[in-house]
Amino acid sequence: MEPDRQATVLYDGECNLCRGAVSFVRERDPEGRFRFVPLEAAEARDILADRADACDTMHLLDDGGHHDRSAAVLRVAADLPFPWSLLRFFKFVPRPLRDACYDFVARNRRRWFGRAPRRPLP
Numbered sequence: 001m002e003p004d005r006q007a008t009v010l011y012d013g014e015c016n017l018c019r020g021a022v023s024f025v026r027e028r029d030p031e032g033r034f035r036f037v038p039l040e041a042a043e044a045r046d047i048l049a050d051r052a053d054a055c056d057t058m059h060l061l062d063d064g065g066h067h068d069r070s071a072a073v074l075r076v077a078a079d080l081p082f083p084w085s086l087l088r089f090f091k092f093v094p095r096p097l098r099d100a101c102y103d104f105v106a107r108n109r110r111r112w113f114g115r116a117p118r119r120p121l122p
Contacts (some may be wrong), residue, residue, distance in 0.1 A: 005102035013038025070098035
């Protein structure tokens with residue numbers, strides 16, 4: 001995929017769960033469909049400038065627009081190889097329920113998985 005056609009994933013670069021998810025996706029994305037930008041980067045702050053409430057969640061910017069929280073996770077999963085692509089079927093779960101689960105994990109992620117040192121992933 002051309003670099004300008006890559007989907008951009010914004011993630012919490014100080015969260016071990018988030019960094020692990022980025023590594024997981026990178027290993028399963030040999031075509032480079034995704035590029036990853038930590039929320040702490042200036043580029044992410046510029047992208048989210050008009051969304052001050054959105055600086056503590058995962059975002060996906062792709063041809064379909066701007067997606068966050070569970071919608072972002074499911075859209076990324078849909079582009080991964082089988083069996084991970086099967087996670088796309090969770091889109092049939094009502095978004096308020098999906099986002100409630102996402103928010104529960106997000107609130108507890110640093111306690112459960114720890115905080116990563118401030119350095120970007122390669």
